[in-house]
Amino acid sequence: MSALLLPADRGRDTVLAPVTADAYRAFLASPAGQALAPGFLQCPSWGQVKEGWRPLLFGWGPRPEAGELTGAALVLMRRLPGTRKFFAYLPEGPVADWADPGIDAWLNPLLRQLASAGAFAVRIGPAPAHRVWDAARLKAATGPGRRITDVLAREVDPVGSVVAERLRARGWHRCGGEEDGDAQPRFVFRVPLAGRTPDELWAGLNQEWRRNVRRARREGVETVVGSAADLPEFHRLLGITETRDGFRLGRSLAYYQRQYAALNAEEPGRMTLYLARHRGEILAAHTMVRVGRRVWYQTGASADHRREVRPSNLLQWRMLQDAHALGADVYDMRGVPSTLDPEERAHGLLRWKLGTGGEVVETSGEWERPLDGTANHALYRAFQAYLARR
Missing domain, CATH: 3.40.630.30 (Gcn5-related N-acetyltransferase (GNAT))
Incomplete structure (x- = not known):
């Protein structure tokens, strides 16, 4: 066929x-x-x-x-x-x-x-967004039982609303609820880069993020671009991360090797593997993908030990800077959960990304x-x- x-x-x-x-x-x-x-x-x-x-x-x-x-x-x-x-x-x-x-x-x-x-x-x-919330507004709204959709959005995209109406009128229906049913994340986190200087990006990080980046530097964490040879270590760390954080992507090492080969054969540098090393050991590994003027942080993995040296914070700051240097308009950190309840385990991922000072975007689903x-x-x-x- x-x-x-x-x-x-x-x-x-x-x-x-x-x-x-x-x-x-x-x-x-x-x-x-x-x-x-x-x-x-x-x-x-x-x-x-x-x-x-x-x-x-x-x-x-x-x-x-x-x-x-x-x-x-x-x-x-x-x-x-x-x-x-x-x-x-x-x-x-x-x-x-x-x-x-x-x-x-x-x-x-x-x-x-x-x-x-x-x-x-x-x-x-469909590509159009539906609603957008600032990180500061969501952080202030954190509380028991609360969700992103309980907070008044900063922006509602009229195109997204119209697309939804047009699709419904033509017999289409939404897949699942807020987070269930969609194969791709319904809520994503994005850091706008267009028109901003590196100093402005740094100022956009909250105090905890800036403190953690500084600490990683003091502790001697170094960030480097890896290669296909480092994918097995990335996959090993991903298994540790899945166990620790209570999720499972279920993807094999062969999946990531195939992805790395296919995307980079299409355009050299389309997929990049970033590594954070400390005392010669890889403590964190994150993948980044770029297409035109858009960059995505796709998948992150980190070890359970020496987390106090904050390798993931420094690695993300390096990736943000590199995305900016590539001329990207936006750094997309992909999916976040919709919960604002600090007692829910999933909220930790949202809290971590909110620290970059970006925005949560509800896609059209x-x-x-x-x-x-x-x-x-x-x-x-x-x-x-x-x-x-x-």
């Missing part, structure tokens, strides 16, 4: 068709593509990372066959066991102009293409719908029951 075997879908003004990885990457790197703020989960390389999923690449525009694109989509297709049907997933995609009131012109052709490829249902992750047809609706209900049992 190759994307290149599927025919183009021609609308009145927009043509959607399978595209090559080279054409897709060229669009993402172009000014038009960068204006849509694509994430790394919509890069062609991500299709090589996810085992068990078959990637399809689509582009739409006036002449996609000539590389004239206005949008793009990486679709991951997973076969439903015992059938010839597939679940189609667009992680944090498609890369499109969600402010366009005529979304049917590009969304409907995409659904038709996926139906012809054997999909029974589709999940998407993930949306699903079965494709037209009685059989597809029945498969979708069975699929939902299967997920509920898992």
